[in-house]
Amino acid sequence: MKNLKPALFIFILLISFAAQAQQKQEKLLKNTNWIQEGYGRGLKIVDSTFTYYNLDRLNCKSLAEGKLNGRFKIISLSKNELVLNPGGIVNYVFKKVPALPGNCGSTPPSTASYEDNFKIFWETFNDNYAFFKERNVDWQQVYKEYLPKAKQAHSPKELSEILTALVKQLGDGHIRLEIPDSLQTKTPATSTGVKRKTNDVIQGIKNKYLENVHVYNHGVISWGKIKGSNTGYIIINDMNNFANYLSPEEQALPTFLKKYEEIKDLKPAMEQFDDEIKGVDTIMKKVFADLAKTDSMAIDLRFNGGGLETVALRLLSYFVGESKPVITVTAKTAQGNTKKQTYVQQSSKANYKGKVFLLTGPNTASAAEIFALSARSYPNITSIGTRTNGIFSEILWKELPIGWEFSLSNEIYMDRSGKTYEGTGVPVHIELNYPRNRFDFYHTFYNGDQFSDAAIDRISKTK
Numbered sequence: 001m002k003n004l005k006p007a008l009f010i011f012i013l014l015i016s017f018a019a020q021a022q023q024k025q026e027k028l029l030k031n032t033n034w035i036q037e038g039y040g041r042g043l044k045i046v047d048s049t050f051t052y053y054n055l056d057r058l059n060c061k062s063l064a065e066g067k068l069n070g071r072f073k074i075i076s077l078s079k080n081e082l083v084l085n086p087g088g089i090v091n092y093v094f095k096k097v098p099a100l101p102g103n104c105g106s107t108p109p110s111t112a113s114y115e116d117n118f119k120i121f122w123e124t125f126n127d128n129y130a131f132f133k134e135r136n137v138d139w140q141q142v143y144k145e146y147l148p149k150a151k152q153a154h155s156p157k158e159l160s161e162i163l164t165a166l167v168k169q170l171g172d173g174h175i176r177l178e179i180p181d182s183l184q185t186k187t188p189a190t191s192t193g194v195k196r197k198t199n200d201v202i203q204g205i206k207n208k209y210l211e212n213v214h215v216y217n218h219g220v221i222s223w224g225k226i227k228g229s230n231t232g233y234i235i236i237n238d239m240n241n242f243a244n245y246l247s248p249e250e251q252a253l254p255t256f257l258k259k260y261e262e263i264k265d266l267k268p269a270m271e272q273f274d275d276e277i278k279g280v281d282t283i284m285k286k287v288f289a290d291l292a293k294t295d296s297m298a299i300d301l302r303f304n305g306g307g308l309e310t311v312a313l314r315l316l317s318y319f320v321g322e323s324k325p326v327i328t329v330t331a332k333t334a335q336g337n338t339k340k341q342t343y344v345q346q347s348s349k350a351n352y353k354g355k356v357f358l359l360t361g362p363n364t365a366s367a368a369e370i371f372a373l374s375a376r377s378y379p380n381i382t383s384i385g386t387r388t389n390g391i392f393s394e395i396l397w398k399e400l401p402i403g404w405e406f407s408l409s410n411e412i413y414m415d416r417s418g419k420t421y422e423g424t425g426v427p428v429h430i431e432l433n434y435p436r437n438r439f440d441f442y443h444t445f446y447n448g449d450q451f452s453d454a455a456i457d458r459i460s461k462t463k
Helices: 006-029 114-128 139-152 156-170 198-209 256-264 269-290 309-319 367-375 438-443 454-462
Strands: 032-036 041-046 049-055 060-067 073-077 081-085 092-097 210-216 221-226 231-236 296-300 324-333 341-345 355-360 381-385 395-399 405-409 411-414
Touching (some): 049 395, 114 139, 114 156, 114 324, 114 405, 139 156, 198 221, 198 231, 198 438, 210 269, 221 269, 221 454, 231 454, 269 309, 296 454, 309 341, 309 367, 324 367, 355 454, 367 381
Parallel strands (some): 296 355, 355 381
Antiparallel strands (some): 032 041, 073 081, 081 092, 221 231, 324 341, 324 411, 395 405
16 A cells, blocks of 8 residues: 555545445345335335335335335435435435334235225325315314215225315315226316417417527427517426437427437436436526526416426526525424425526526416425515415325325425415415416416417516
8 A cells, every 4th residue: 555646545445435334334224124204105125125115004015116226315324214315305214113014015905995995095194194274174074074975885986986075175286086087077168268278378478579489308498588678588387308318309399208208217216317407407508508698587487387396496596696595394294294304405606697587377386386485585586477386295196905096295395484385375576466277377368369478578667
């Protein structure tokens, strides 16, 4: 070692320490079992392979499996606690247990009654759903009202009607019940008027208000300048599909999403998330190059239903000049809430220096709302439109013994003062009172054959 240069010696030491840490980690993880706090899930690790289970009173069914480092990033590990990150901004905390339930990995019991299925559904929400108060629902009363109906159910159709009624009572856009098509009741259309579509409105904005329009990944993000002004305009329609997998020619084709998904599905989950962030960074360089000389910017999230919160907050980093805590998150458990986690919004080195206008509306949901919630901490951002949808949590998926999947909201997102906007949505600085119904909202852009956008018109006046 005497003849080695200091830098090389340090490098070898670092490799040695990393190898020792890796060996220690593998020893602590090998042949272990863990229960996740606040999500009703279990984790079994054999060597470097994991199996992730959904747990309830009757079942323990595999949700995912594979190489641990391909699905999770290890944040910390001790003898009795494991903290993993699944690719989002919320870390998952697991406590070590001697064993998972004995039925883990076995076939769910086919003898579960309709009453059992109802109880599993109700119990899962009782333990993990975080917003009964915000949704004005007395869940204990729901049990008393619907249990007799579940006891009398004699068919999957009757069970589906009971559970569908419960979902409607909660009115949460993150609650989904995946029942077979044959059991779904088709609601006849009641409107005979023209129904405007999302693409109609977006194209109307581009045609009337924008010049030098550019599009990336089949419209996941588009940008240009507002005519007759020095204001840039960026419309972000999704918080997914930012990875730079396809050529510009392929991005414009109707087959874009199919080809994109084919490439993505070949990659481990953690690599998929990294690709999304790299895609954001790549395209934002192009956006800023095209709009570098503007003195203000409009970011339109009015048609964005969500996606990855990491994508949303990476996009926001380009419009803030300071890194600071913006939100806290906790998850609901049967015993209370998990320990709060604080997210620090980062500022990109290439952040925009001008004034920013954020456009939101009733269709701004989930990860797009997390963008809006975090943006409230920055005085250079003025929001225009109306409050967002009011659904922030990651979707927690579960499965009934009958085989139907369902989801719920178990994570509570709060601003820096501890306030949650679940059910109400993030408010705006300049209120335009958009209707909450999607199609009524779209119709506000039309007066007969005339198209106008009150938010963009307001930006011109505000400046």
